[in-house]
Amino acid sequence: MSSTPTSSPANPQSPRPPFLPVPLSDSESTLISSLHLQYTPILSAPAPFPLPSFSSTITALLQHPERTGPLILRAEPLPPPVPPIPGSTELFKGWRPVEVSRRRLLPRVPERDGELIQTCVRYRRSNVGERGEGEMLVLTPELLESASIPYYHPDVQRLALIYTSSPLSTEDGAEAHGQIQIEVVLPPSAPSQVSSNSRLYRTCLHLLETTHKHSWGHLSGYRKRVRHDVLLPRAEYQDLYMRLKQRHKHHVSSWSLGTDPRKHVFEVKKAELDVAIAAFLMLLWKLDYPALGVPRAPLLVGENPEREERCEWSTWGRPEGGFVDLGCGNGLLVHILLQEGYEGYGIDLSPRKTWASFSPSTQAHLHAAAISPLSSPPVSPPLPPGAFLLGNHADELTPYVPLLATLHAASGWLVIPCCAYTFTARFTATSYRSRLGRSEVEQRMDEGGEGGGRVRAYLVWLEEMGRGLGWSVGLEALRMPSTRNWGLVGRRAVDGLEEDGEQLEIDGEGQEERGARRVVSREEGLLWAKEKLEEIRCSGGFQVREGKGHGHH
Template sequence: MSQPRPKFEPQIVVDAPESQWLPLIRCLANFPAEIFEVAILQLVHHPEYNSTLILRSEVLEEYTSDFPSLTPALEDAIPARCIHRKLLPRRPGRDAALEQYCTFYSTKGSTIVDNLVLTPIPDANSALPYYHPAVHHIRFRYLPGEVDVLQIEVDRLPGTPTDPNSRLYRTSLALLDTVHRYGWGALGNYKKRVHHDCIITREAYQDLYLLMRERHKHLVDTWQEVTDPYKHVFEDIGIATFLMLLWKDSYPASQETIDENAPWKSWGRPPGGFIDFGCGNGLLTHILVQEGYTGVGIDVRARTSWSHYAAPTPSSLRVHAFDPLSLPSDDALFPAGAFIIGNHADELTPWVPVVATLTSASGYISIPCCAWSFDAKFERSSTKGYPYGEGFVESLSLGGDGSNASSYSMYRIWLASLSVHCGWKIESETLRIPSTRNWAIVGRKREGDAEEARANAQEIVDDVRNRGVFKSRKPEGKAGEH
């Protein structure tokens, strides 16, 4: 078992000599100097982990010689590398982007990086954005000694306060804590167990998400359900964003003229449209339909929201009690090449890859929540399993403590192995949505023998039918009105 991180105990630096660099705060390093570069690289490449106002950074250029003139000269260290990056704000309408030099230094006579200096590149027409400290430079140091120390020093702008209640001090405190945490994690050979952006790049997702959020955030103010609008609206905007980019990468682009204000209008999309299983409040269907995608959302009962959505969404929401035992019939519901969405679809979740196989779907996404098998709750001790090969579980990026011993982890492994059994090549993603149930499994490519996969899926339907336990739910309310 790995040891817990040592307690972070920062100390204010007092009696510092007068110089360009004002030491603000320090703490024990608790890891060797060789680890320092690993920790500060994480800080440079992921500033969003330390500020909710920053979306991400983009590397514009790297230098190993002929360093930019703004990079400061240090008396006791020489520059080894410089990364020119651009900080992108999470709310570009409020905060400006900012370019910055991140310069790595080694003490003279050493090859170990033990200094990092962050230098904002000033814009003559505007002040530094709110999310950046009021400094010319901010410096991270690894100071070896009887006890090794991490220290933050600043070359501040005139008049910038540095007392413990100031923004500069509080920002420096948070940054020092982050470097201390990253260093300890690297020392323990920490491996991130959850990997985002395995299917869609972070940059593409975040850029489109910002547009989608602006286009649909008004739904918070017109929410008709009793549930939390902030969670549901922004979660489904995130899922819609992911699907739009997934379909763009999976299907040929259309011949429509590109609209600069809505370029996704000409992106690829499922040839048979989409089917949103158990669509609930219908919000995901609504967002996709409003953005020009063809599809339907089905559920056993209509929700209050359905009739309040703008046209043409209401005509795309239908009361329907899907009966998987009738497969592979129901051609009207499953046109050839449809893409099936199982977003927290409860008891329909395990049927998603089976239905996708038997109806010749072009693909599917399943975002599981409650653990169901085909006609009962999932029980890891008794539910029939499906074989999988070495390294399969590790490829799923299940998160947690890495043991995969929880019931939810076992359920996701079961779903993934079921998908392989039905002939789908598995891709998994941890979605960037505000939900603890954000793991998704995607099938968009077939592998193995198609006839064998179809026979496997049909055998599942036959077995469930023969057990006689499964009962299709009946439509509720006036189904004919939707």
């Protein structure tokens, strides 16, 4: 596609101009003239942004159609057909095609909607005389005659999203750069007039407003605050999450803690969170550990025939010592991983009501016991060497997860913080600067324009502590239904010293201690962990909870 001029950013402090849609009910409002098809205008709106902003938005929406509606999971690019599909590149008076692409739309609920292939053609119009320049995207669903169009796609044969530049004024007197408009080719059986109460109109209204919002965001220099999928591929994670959600739909849809039925939706969300964490862990382990030579069958074979199918993850890598969920709460995450063939167990202070709903073999892997990091062993059963430790919303235990991982030769760890604690007290600092140089947490949050705050400060402190123990620490904004979705992953303990060779002392209070050598090797990290544990033991700072679980859910 030919290059477009860049647009000057708007003042970031300026509010987005109002979206002022105008329904169109007659063919005279059309902006395009097709040589073969009749286009019906649906609605238009003033565009307070120039053509380059619209063009950038179209590029982004072609790659990420899920931004236009919650029923779409993502798009997969497809190669153009050879030879081209007859009629896929339509001819319009005054417009020239500049780019042809195809994509496969994947539904978020595959049991309800199917996939759909679209041909996407971008057109350009030059600035000639009184006619301003413009750009247009025409989307054509590729359907067999007997196939029905999925619910997430409007029931049209073609949809055109158009931008034309011209000096206009909005109703509030603000100057607009041009106009955005949607026109469609209706199926033969559809009424010639599109009601503003119809689903088609509402869908087009949402698409036009999304285009308006994102185009203005591009003009004003908007940056996405959170960057996902840093540690794992997005598509692979989404596919596995959808499969696990379907395989464990009984627990996801009917999850209950014996509470008020009005809380049912909340409990379902928590069940989906456990499915999301399970998918993340399975892919992380696949990446970090060698594949199995012999497939690992689910531990619960025979209890649920639906689980006995051979899945591709039966040979995926996994921690040699299994997993240990410290503060396992409702036990669903443990149950899912066990059913999918992974070894491990969960521990919480007291049994939850939900544990009784699991099979006897799952219950055998859920242990009600106190977790005391200062004791030896800290938990019963003891932590196996090579285990992967998990602390999901583990509160006071959160900073102890990497510490215990170091002391007990774990192979890795994941913490998803909720309430912020140091080793001995609440974490109250609202700012914290890493003393190990530029941290990944600081870099990632600065990329998204995040300011300060306790969440950022706590993540920086946890990252610094993990690195000081000799771990390579990564940050991921987990794709799960929770506002507390930051995960810190400890992987592949680092050997060797950093170049400047300064030692690190971590006091948990955000105070810098200068002039010492940094500790990054596994051996020195282990030494620091032992010293820190003894310091906490002498101070009597950690108090074991009694009678109440301190894990998630």
